[in-house]
Amino acid sequence: xxxxxxxxxxxxxxxxxxxxxxxxxxxxxxxxxxxxxxxxxxxxxxxxxxxxxxxxxxxxxxxxxxxxxxxxxxxxxxxxxxxxxxxxxxxxxxxxxxxxxxxxxxxxxxxxxxxxxxxxxxxxxxxxxxxxxxxxxxxxxxxxxxxxxxxxxxxxxxxxxxxxxxxxxxxxxxxxxxxxxxxxxxxxxxxxxxxxxxxxxxxxxxxxxxxxxxxxxxxxxxxxxxxxxx
Numbered sequence: 094x095x096x097x098x099x100x101x102x103x104x105x106x107x108x109x110x111x112x113x114x115x116x117x118x119x120x121x122x123x124x125x126x127x128x129x130x131x132x133x134x135x136x137x138x139x140x141x142x143x144x145x146x147x148x149x150x151x152x153x154x155x156x157x158x159x160x161x162x163x164x165x166x167x168x169x170x171x172x173x174x175x176x177x178x179x180x181x182x183x184x185x186x187x188x189x190x191x192x193x194x195x196x197x198x199x200x201x202x203x204x205x206x207x208x209x210x211x212x213x214x215x216x217x218x219x220x221x222x223x224x225x226x227x228x229x230x231x232x233x234x235x236x237x238x239x240x241x242x243x244x245x246x247x248x249x250x251x252x253x254x255x256x257x258x259x260x261x262x263x264x265x266x267x268x269x270x271x272x273x274x275x276x277x278x279x280x281x282x283x284x285x286x287x288x289x290x291x292x293x294x295x296x297x298x299x300x301x302x303x304x305x306x307x308x309x310x311x312x313x314x315x316x317x318x319x320x321x322x323x
Contacts (some may be wrong), residue, residue: 094322100210100248100285100298100315101150102219109224111147111252121145146310152246152282152302153310155275162275166306172280175246177208177298177317179291184214187227190258191251193234200242201294208246208298210317212288216250219286228284230256236270240277246300247274248282248315282315293319 110123122145130139146153152173155162180200182191191213203209218224228251239247255270271281282300296319303311 094320095318096321098287098290098317098319100287100317101313102216102284102286104144104149104312108149109219109222109252111145111225113225114253121147124148144312146308146312148312150283150285150313150315151310152280152300152313152315154280155278156309157275157281158272159275162309164306165302165308165310166304168280172245173300173302175206175208175298175300176204176295177210177246177248178203178244178295179288179293179317180209180211181289182211182213185229187223187229188258189229190232191229191235192232193236193238196235196238203242203244205243206245207243208248208282208300209242209244210248210282210285210288210291210298212250212285212291214250214289216284216286216288219284225252228252230254230259231270233260233270236273239270240273244279246280246282246298248285248298248300250283250285250288252284254281254283281310282313285315288317291317291319293321296320 106126112121122143125143127141129141154165178201182195182199213229215229231254296317300313300315302313305311
């Protein structure tokens with residue numbers, strides 16, 4: 094009997110936004126929802142939305158950082174339906190780091206083409222004011238392990254993969270973790286919620302972005318399906 098878990102965080106006015114990061118600021122729009130018609134006045138309800146490509150849970154291609162990367166509408170539909178493996182690493186609090194040895198110790202084997210979904214418990218902080226600014230990050234020492242895995246989608250429950258905390262003093266600037274994976278054609282799915290409710294190591298991921306032409310990514314509805322014994 095299948096069990097379905099919604100991995101997409103709810104969207105609502107006033108929710109967190111990457112505009113909280115000082116290097117992004119006003120360039121990233123916050124979610125706005127305006128009702129433009131009502132049943133009482135026009136005979137129907139209608140709404141106008143304003144949001145960015147990285148609003149709530151989103152799916153993104155390497156075009157985010159690489160000029161030669163594909164656009165989201167160029168990705169084959171089958172790529173959004175993937176076998177998935179779930180990795181539960183030890184719980185992380187604000188500003189803590191996920192390390193490579195934790196991935197190696199806690200992640201089940203990753204098969205060719207899998208979606209790799211990594212959970213550290215931060216999805217439970219979705220409504221917290223510090224969700225973006227104090228979220229855990231991946232340490233640079235995760236990169237060798239990640240590059241050794243043959244996944245097609247990387248899904249995480251943190252909003253920011255890396256920060257200044259991720260890198261030893263004197264190392265390269267931001268982007269040195271995502272770019273090698275984007276060059277390999279990996280899609281990024283983030284941030285996720287409810288992975289702590291997934292009990293199986295493996296299942297199926299459905300991650301459907303909006304079909305917007307000419308963009309690197311869009312908000313996404315992500316569902317995990319696992320088989321349960323009756």
